[in-house]
Amino acid sequence: MHVAMRVAACCLLLLAAPTLAIAHPHAFIEAQVTIRFDDDGLAGFEQRWRLDPMLTATLLDIVDKDHDQKLNTAELADLEDTSxxxxxxxxxxTFVLIDGQSFEVNWMEDFTAYMEDGCMIYEFFVPCHVKAAKNPRxxxxxxxxxxxxSFVALVGEGGGSGIDPSKDPQFANPSAQAQPGDFERFINSTGFEQADLKPSFSGAANNFGVQGSFGKAKDMAYYQGLIIPDAFTVTFGQQ
Incomplete structure (x- = not known):
């Protein structure tokens, strides 16, 4: 795939450059996660992403062949294939630990995308089957x-982060050099504060005595260990 296509299609990841080549982030995503259960236990994670207007415009420029600011069937298929x-x-x-062990996410399903208030929305499902057992999982x-x-802000059902990523002075400046304090700069510039979210469940969650929490996950630190992400933790077992 052409480099420019991969940059936009992969949420503006600069795939051809070293990780620390430029200042970060340059794309903003608000992600809603719903934890789905089936009759056996955990089934996976429903996700809804709202992409920022600049990223939306970049993607539309690539896939919106008729320039109507909408996605027809062919354009949606092209978006799924490329992005x-x-x-x-x-x-x-999407990064997962099952009983403390890493689970590698390699597929998703039920992808769709559409426009809402000038922003592109992605919806898809990440399967992750974990069978309930007598000992809680x-x-x-x-x-x-x-x-x-990309900066991903987790949001609750029906709500956004309420921040404007363009307030970060480096957000639209891809030539700026990366610094170890990129994360702190972005947080301080935008005033972002992660809401204290409650896990959202769907399906047969009531069958497994599900308990959930939300908070910092030190065991999932990334970006050379400089960033500690927020994560949902769920515990469940046979009743």
Whole structure:
């Protein structure tokens, strides 16, 4: 795939450059996660992403062939092939620990995308089957871009982060050199404060005595260990 296509399709990840080549981040995603259960236990993670207007415009410029600011069937298929196909290399920004052990996310399903208030929305499902047992199982999930080219803010159902990423002076300046304090700079510039979210469940969660929490996951630190992501932790077992 052409480098420019991969950059936009993979949420502006600068795939051809070293991780610390430029200042970060340069894309902003608000991600909502719903933890789905089936009759056997954990089934996976429903996700809804809202992309920032600049990233939306970049993607539309590539896939919106008729320039109507909408996605028809062919354009949606093209978007899934280019964007989600590239995101597979980065595990769809979805990182999971099952009983403390890493689970590698290599596929997703049920992808769709559409426009809402000038922003592109992605919806998809990441399967992660963990069968309930007599001894409780513990699963932790975080959503982030490991290169930190994109900042992912976790949000609750029906709500956004309420911040403007363009307030970061380096957000639209891809030539700025990366610094160890990129994360702190972005947080301080935008005033972002992660909301204290409650895990959201769907499916047969009531069958497994599910308990959930939300907070910092030190065991999932990324970007050379400089960033500690927020994660949902869920514990469940046979009743």
């Amino acid at each position: 989600m196909g590239s995101l597979k290399d980065f595990h769809y920004f 513990t699963v932790k999930v975080a959503v982030y871009d490991p290169t930190f080219f």
